[in-house]
Amino acid sequence: MDRGRGAVGQYQLSQLQNIEARSVHIFREVAAEFERPVLLFSGGKDSVVMLQLAQKAFWPGRIPFPVMHVDTGHNFPEVLAFRDRCVEAMGATLVVASVQESIDSGRVAEEGGANPSRNRLQTRTLLDAINEHRFDAVFGGARRDEEKARAKERIFSFRDEFGQWDPKNQRPELWSLFNGRHRAGEHIRVFPLSDWTELDIWQYVASEQIDLPPIYYSHRRQVFRRDGMLLSVGPHVSLREDEEVFEATVRYRTVGDMTCTGAVESSAATADDIVIEVAASRLTERGATRADDRVSEAAMEDRKREGYF
Amino acid sequence: MELLRLATAGSVDDGKSTLIGRLLFDSKAIFEDQLESVERVSRQRGDEYTDLALLTDGLRAEREQGITIDVAYRYFATPARKFIIADTPGHIQYTRNMVTGNSTADLTLVLVDARKGIVEQTRRHAFLASLLRVPHLLLCVNKMDLVDYDREVFESIREEFAAFASRLDVADLSFVPVSALQGDNVVQRSANMPWYEGASLLHHLEQIYISSDRNLIDPRLPVQWVVRPQTTAQPDYRGYAGQVVGGVFKAGDEVMVLPSGLATTVAGIDSFDGPVDEAFPPMSVTLRLTDDVDVSRGDLICRPLNQPTVGQDLDAMVAWMTERPLRPGDFLALKHTTRWVRAVIRDIHYRLDVNTLHRDESASSLGLNDVGRVSLRVTQPLFYDSYRRNRQTGSFILAAEDTNVTVGAGMLHGPD
Numbered sequence: 001m002d003r004g005r006g007a008v009g010q011y012q013l014s015q016l017q018n019i020e021a022r023s024v025h026i027f028r029e030v031a032a033e034f035e036r037p038v039l040l041f042s043g044g045k046d047s048v049v050m051l052q053l054a055q056k057a058f059w060p061g062r063i064p065f066p067v068m069h070v071d072t073g074h075n076f077p078e079v080l081a082f083r084d085r086c087v088e089a090m091g092a093t094l095v096v097a098s099v100q101e102s103i104d105s106g107r108v109a110e111e112g113g114a115n116p117s118r119n120r121l122q123t124r125t126l127l128d129a130i131n132e133h134r135f136d137a138v139f140g141g142a143r144r145d146e147e148k149a150r151a152k153e154r155i156f157s158f159r160d161e162f163g164q165w166d167p168k169n170q171r172p173e174l175w176s177l178f179n180g181r182h183r184a185g186e187h188i189r190v191f192p193l194s195d196w197t198e199l200d201i202w203q204y205v206a207s208e209q210i211d212l213p214p215i216y217y218s219h220r221r222q223v224f225r226r227d228g229m230l231l232s233v234g235p236h237v238s239l240r241e242d243e244e245v246f247e248a249t250v251r252y253r254t255v256g257d258m259t260c261t262g263a264v265e266s267s268a269a270t271a272d273d274i275v276i277e278v279a280a281s282r283l284t285e286r287g288a289t290r291a292d293d294r295v296s297e298a299a300m301e302d303r304k305r306e307g308y309f
Numbered sequence: 310m311e312l313l314r315l316a317t318a319g320s321v322d323d324g325k326s327t328l329i330g331r332l333l334f335d336s337k338a339i340f341e342d343q344l345e346s347v348e349r350v351s352r353q354r355g356d357e358y359t360d361l362a363l364l365t366d367g368l369r370a371e372r373e374q375g376i377t378i379d380v381a382y383r384y385f386a387t388p389a390r391k392f393i394i395a396d397t398p399g400h401i402q403y404t405r406n407m408v409t410g411n412s413t414a415d416l417t418l419v420l421v422d423a424r425k426g427i428v429e430q431t432r433r434h435a436f437l438a439s440l441l442r443v444p445h446l447l448l449c450v451n452k453m454d455l456v457d458y459d460r461e462v463f464e465s466i467r468e469e470f471a472a473f474a475s476r477l478d479v480a481d482l483s484f485v486p487v488s489a490l491q492g493d494n495v496v497q498r499s500a501n502m503p504w505y506e507g508a509s510l511l512h513h514l515e516q517i518y519i520s521s522d523r524n525l526i527d528p529r530l531p532v533q534w535v536v537r538p539q540t541t542a543q544p545d546y547r548g549y550a551g552q553v554v555g556g557v558f559k560a561g562d563e564v565m566v567l568p569s570g571l572a573t574t575v576a577g578i579d580s581f582d583g584p585v586d587e588a589f590p591p592m593s594v595t596l597r598l599t600d601d602v603d604v605s606r607g608d609l610i611c612r613p614l615n616q617p618t619v620g621q622d623l624d625a626m627v628a629w630m631t632e633r634p635l636r637p638g639d640f641l642a643l644k645h646t647t648r649w650v651r652a653v654i655r656d657i658h659y660r661l662d663v664n665t666l667h668r669d670e671s672a673s674s675l676g677l678n679d680v681g682r683v684s685l686r687v688t689q690p691l692f693y694d695s696y697r698r699n700r701q702t703g704s705f706i707l708a709a710e711d712t713n714v715t716v717g718a719g720m721l722h723g724p725d
Binding site for chain 1: 310312324379381382383384386390391393404405408409411412434449456488512520523525533534536538543546548550552556557579580581582587593595630642644645646647700701704705706708713714715718
């Protein structure tokens, strides 16, 4: 199968090589123009691809900035283990910003209910960490094909001193001339994967043989059905009366909190299998597997305005 | 698989969002959950049919007002190509978005309503595409279903537009009659227009030849980042990282570094994936040089016998993008390739009426959404080519020194 990787003719790049070259360009611009960049790293596939691109941008030098994980305390244990392995292998510095600490120190309050989501709370923890470390550029793995509000965001996205995004007042972004100018206390969110689609990510994972957390690949798991999604049984998720646990062969298309990330039934065991599955899929990854986007038509837009990823 | 970037432009009700929705829908890039959510909103609003425009209008204000307020990027792929669509609104106050969308486009798709024909906005969109040197222009005559698929209507619009476009700098111009709402000629050739012998819109997008659009003649590498690992394994490694924006570089090539003017040779071209035989646009690479010359970010690597213009006095077409007018004497921050400099506006020669192409030489300022010819002086020499010759080394942005906001875009004149 054509992975979009091979050159398509003389002096012509394939589409994956093309978007890879632009992402590398973005990493280098940020490293050169900002004083304290940081890369948000969750262990999810997009952040792993980001890290790979950062490595390419500065090779044979090391990645000249730390990586940061906003730990909700509701993460999949397999993903946390992968995160630590990955960061160590790259020789990168890891900063962990903890939502639990934000709760314990009274910065935010846990939502009510049986299985509170910490999705919204992450924003405070993230902004506090940005302030504390005086980060002035924050790389995020968001892609424009994921969601409608993200489709309108710039690659260099300005944030005021409250971390807010103003969708109606964005800087025009022309050619490859990125404007990262800002005042102290403000920062820029940078999205090097803006032009990548879910399929591109998987083709890249396959062709570059990138290591990912095992939960992305097909495995047997104890699950139950809620709101049309398959949720995993775990310490932060308790069953309602009418819900029944069963074992299924599943994989995850996205990796968020255990409380809001659903699995899909799949027998795709390798990145190549997933490329075929994604190419044939009729559901977006967030629509299929993320309860956090289902709150309202503008759920993502509202969270982004407040400073979410 | 190749990549094609396209920019769309159209008036508020030309059906542009519907056309894109249709393109995504018929090429199966729309997912069931997106369609369900659009169907739900359409039903709530009491629309007669599923409004495909809702697929692209993402922000709350847009859905409420039924308009597109900012550049949105959409993605779809066919077995032949991957497409990135920069979808820009057509209202006059958002010309800056159109300039933005067109700056990286390989192709601009302009929509006209078959019932209304060429209007002021059609001309403006076509002019801006030619100003931004988008290599291919495609005029889609939409809503053919509302004129009974009449060939005469299409032909007369085609003739009128071709006459106008002959005054512009358009390298490649084509026309397709479509109905975005009904899907005629969008993906499949339409049985309703047997008189049309050309390709469907999607087929056009898949077939248009884009390989020769880049500059492969003038070798240019603006240095972004100096790679110095300073590790025990690589104590003396020194490489110059950047994206090639013109020409081809090979190991052994004689090169020159600006501004120092020192000549040396390419010792090797490195990448994480191994040595690179030939580096060409838009590859991101790292060049090693034979001699230990002083090179830093903002410098440019070229060939001794093919150098860009070096200068501090610039002459450019500027698109102005903010409320505060641009006037002679204004100081601004200017970014060109990989360097920021200060600029002072020396003179505004004329303002160009983007609808009539008339030059108003009495203009002394440029307002929001104006385009004009400007001369400026910068604090340090820039290494540039004319925008006609190279869209990367021929362009710059302007930012306000107080707010840091991007307020203008410039396309340099110079020897072609």
